[in-house]
Amino acid sequence: MSGLLRHLESFGALLLAVIWISPLLFAFWAAFHATTDAVNFNLTAPWTLENFRTAWEGAPWMRYFLNTFVLVTVILIGQFIVTTLAGFAFAQVRFPGRDIVFILVLMQLFILPEVLIVENYVMVSRLGLFDTILGVGMPYMASAFGIFLMRQAFKGVPIELHEAARIEGCGWFGILWRVYVPLARPTYLAYALVSVSTHWNNFLWPLIVTNSPDTRPLTVGLSIFGAPENGVDISVISAATIMSIAPLLVAFLVFQRQFVQAFLRAGIK
Amino acid sequence: MAKHVNLERRRQAVYGWLLLSPAAVLLTTFAFYPSLATFWTSLFSRETRRRPSEFVGSENYSDLFADPTFWTVVYNNLIYAAATIPISMVIALSMALWANSKIPARGFVRTAYFTPTVLPMIAAANLWLFFYTPGLGVLDQIGSLFGLPSVNWLGQPETALWAVIIVTIWKEAGFFMIFYLAALQTIPEDLKEAADIEGASRWTYTRRIVLPLLMPTTLFILVNALINSVKLIDHLFILTKGGPNDASKLILYYIWEMAFAFFDAPQAAAMTILVLAVLGIVAGIKFTILDKRTHYQ
Numbered sequence: 001m002s003g004l005l006r007h008l009e010s011f012g013a014l015l016l017a018v019i020w021i022s023p024l025l026f027a028f029w030a031a032f033h034a035t036t037d038a039v040n041f042n043l044t045a046p047w048t049l050e051n052f053r054t055a056w057e058g059a060p061w062m063r064y065f066l067n068t069f070v071l072v073t074v075i076l077i078g079q080f081i082v083t084t085l086a087g088f089a090f091a092q093v094r095f096p097g098r099d100i101v102f103i104l105v106l107m108q109l110f111i112l113p114e115v116l117i118v119e120n121y122v123m124v125s126r127l128g129l130f131d132t133i134l135g136v137g138m139p140y141m142a143s144a145f146g147i148f149l150m151r152q153a154f155k156g157v158p159i160e161l162h163e164a165a166r167i168e169g170c171g172w173f174g175i176l177w178r179v180y181v182p183l184a185r186p187t188y189l190a191y192a193l194v195s196v197s198t199h200w201n202n203f204l205w206p207l208i209v210t211n212s213p214d215t216r217p218l219t220v221g222l223s224i225f226g227a228p229e230n231g232v233d234i235s236v237i238s239a240a241t242i243m244s245i246a247p248l249l250v251a252f253l254v255f256q257r258q259f260v261q262a263f264l265r266a267g268i269k
Numbered sequence: 270m271a272k273h274v275n276l277e278r279r280r281q282a283v284y285g286w287l288l289l290s291p292a293a294v295l296l297t298t299f300a301f302y303p304s305l306a307t308f309w310t311s312l313f314s315r316e317t318r319r320r321p322s323e324f325v326g327s328e329n330y331s332d333l334f335a336d337p338t339f340w341t342v343v344y345n346n347l348i349y350a351a352a353t354i355p356i357s358m359v360i361a362l363s364m365a366l367w368a369n370s371k372i373p374a375r376g377f378v379r380t381a382y383f384t385p386t387v388l389p390m391i392a393a394a395n396l397w398l399f400f401y402t403p404g405l406g407v408l409d410q411i412g413s414l415f416g417l418p419s420v421n422w423l424g425q426p427e428t429a430l431w432a433v434i435i436v437t438i439w440k441e442a443g444f445f446m447i448f449y450l451a452a453l454q455t456i457p458e459d460l461k462e463a464a465d466i467e468g469a470s471r472w473t474y475t476r477r478i479v480l481p482l483l484m485p486t487t488l489f490i491l492v493n494a495l496i497n498s499v500k501l502i503d504h505l506f507i508l509t510k511g512g513p514n515d516a517s518k519l520i521l522y523y524i525w526e527m528a529f530a531f532f533d534a535p536q537a538a539a540m541t542i543l544v545l546a547v548l549g550i551v552a553g554i555k556f557t558i559l560d561k562r563t564h565y566q
Contacts, residue, residue: 013367014374016360017381020439023396024384026407030399039405086292094278095285105292108300110552114500114521115544118528118537119303119310142295172284201389203503204521208529219391223506226395234399241395245388252387256380259387263444264451 031238038235051239055225058232060213061243064221071133071206071217072199076192078141083191086142087150088176092162108144114204121208131211140199146191153187154180186265193255193262200248218244304545311538322535329539339540341515342523345430349519350498353437358490360442362483365449366475386444394507397436401508426516429509433517436504441497445490452486453479492555499544520544 030038031052037045055061089095090102113120120139121130129135157180165175181188203219210216216224222244226237252259311329316322333339368379385393400407403421412420422432456479464474502522505511511518511526518526520540528537 009367009370010372013364013372013378016364016367017374017378020443021381021384023393023400023439024388026399027396039410041410082291082295085288089285089288093281093285093288095282098285101289101293104301105296107552108296110496110548111300111304111545112496112500112548113299115524115541115548116300116303116307117525118534118541119306120299121528122306123298123303138295139299142292142299144296147292197387201387201391203389203391203506204525207506208525219389219503222389222395223391226398226507234402234405237395238399241392245392248387249384252384253380260379260383260447260450263386263447 027238030235031242035233035235051235054236055240059225064218068217072196075137075199079146082142083146083150086147090151091154105144113139131215135209136206153184157183190262190265307538307541311542315535329535333539342518342520346520352434354494357438357441361445364446369453383443385440390503393440394504423509426514429517452483495551
């Protein structure tokens with residue numbers, strides 16, 4: 001009886017997995033087949049790369065890839081610098097007003113950049129950053145989530161190491177750079193994976209701040225390419241979609257364990 | 270000696286503020302100042318070529334409350350939250366329980382559940398177009414096998430919002446699963462052994478031990494899901510554009526439309542303030558209830 005139940009459960013788990021992955025599989029299949037074969041589920045139809053060629057020629061994808069790549073890099077570097085400094089201040093430096101400022105920082109978790117799009121758009125234009133990659137990235141650099149994560153990581157560093165470094169004559173910055181940053185490496189990795197996948201996927205804010213192919217990231221490029229006005233068919237859209245998610249998807253399949261660990265690590269705290 | 274301590278304290282304060290300054294400047298520029306500016310904007314009338322903007326107090330808010338589209342959007346967003354949150358959480362929990370038990374092909378199962386999470390919502394919407402397109406889409410093809418008529422899932426008011434909801438659930442469940450999985454792995458093995466010795470069934474063990482221990486995680490996910498139910502609108506841009514007839518329009522999309530399509534910044538600001546107020550209440554609940562269970566130290 002319990003054996004039967006167990007089989008049923010395994011079956012349920014597998015069925016759900018197949019359902020969950022099926023949109024991706026269908027798109028994959030459609031991308032490699034002629035449109036008429038794809039929509040008729042002609043299983044014996046020949047495979048083709050034609051859709052990829054059409055999609056590739058339909059938009060400056062190389063530029064979009066490059067923009068997304070530069071964008072996630074700029075954001076990550078900014079986040080590392082800002083959150084390291086702030087996280088260290090909150091974890092290891094005692095100064096009046098620290099707790100109040102910390103609560104203010106945590107408030108940003110709820111004042112989402114996504115909700116403040118209108119004023120942030122005004123701000124970015126005022127700073128002369130409209131239609132620049134820096135303009136897309138800047139609102140995310142002082143991430144409250146990142147500051148919190150770094151603070152937690154730095155709090156776990158034994159104070160003895162801090163004091164030893166100080167006796168050796170290290171200044172504040174030396175201690176931060178030689179003791180804290182190396183010890184927090186797993187947190188940096190986790191944060192980097194979460195941040196890169198978030199900003200690789202971000203859409204609404206880049207849509208608002210970018211205005212030309214020179215700055216537009218993949219997500220915005222993909223949405224313009226797939227717009228019904230462009231009259232592209234489903235196989236070509238699938239090809240474009242597969243193409244633009246491929247790097248992140250491959251990275252995820254290769255570093256799956258790290259990805260999941262990163263989300264776990266970032267989530268538990 | 271006392272002087273020395275005092276000096277050290279002052280030095281620490283200077284260091285502290287110096288270290289914080291980049292974060293403080295950026296947060297002020299892109300979070301705190303814009304929040305206040307939004308509130309300020311929401312109190313003024315819209316600037317036109319003939320009339321400069323002037324102080325109108327709460328008029329933008331009363332206009333908003335008189336706008337039937339606003340109420341449609343609020344109603345849609347409530348349905349969206351009420352459907353996506355519990356369904357994706359229940360699916361996430363079952364996924365986690367399965368992914369944590371000994372089943373065949375566990376690696377594949379876990380990957381399949383989690384993959385949608387790493388895809389951009391825009392790409393997810395493109396994939397789902399393949400299901401929803403009338404006549405050609407997978408759903409219609411399956412339907413026609415059973416002799417069902419073709420349905421325009423995205424093009425009719427009755428189904429458009431639900432089509433959007435399903436895509437959201439598909440995208441969210443795997444993400445929430447990760448948190449449940451993490452929590453499940455912290456439950457000590459001996460509890461299971463003890464339950465086995467007592468002769469408790471697996472269902473009893475799950476209901477009486479596992480589920481209560483997962484409560485803090487459930488609350489954590491709930492808060493995240495609430496925030497996401499405002500935030501996740503990217504697929505609207507591909508699937509429905511809020512239509513037909515506003516049937517699938519959500520609040521953040523309406524804010525975007527108001528500001529960047531109708532160029533009515535004060536109305537958009539008033540709506541933003543209302544969203545911030547709701548998120549503020551969620552934050553308040555989180556900090557008072559949730560933090561009693563999970564202590565940040």
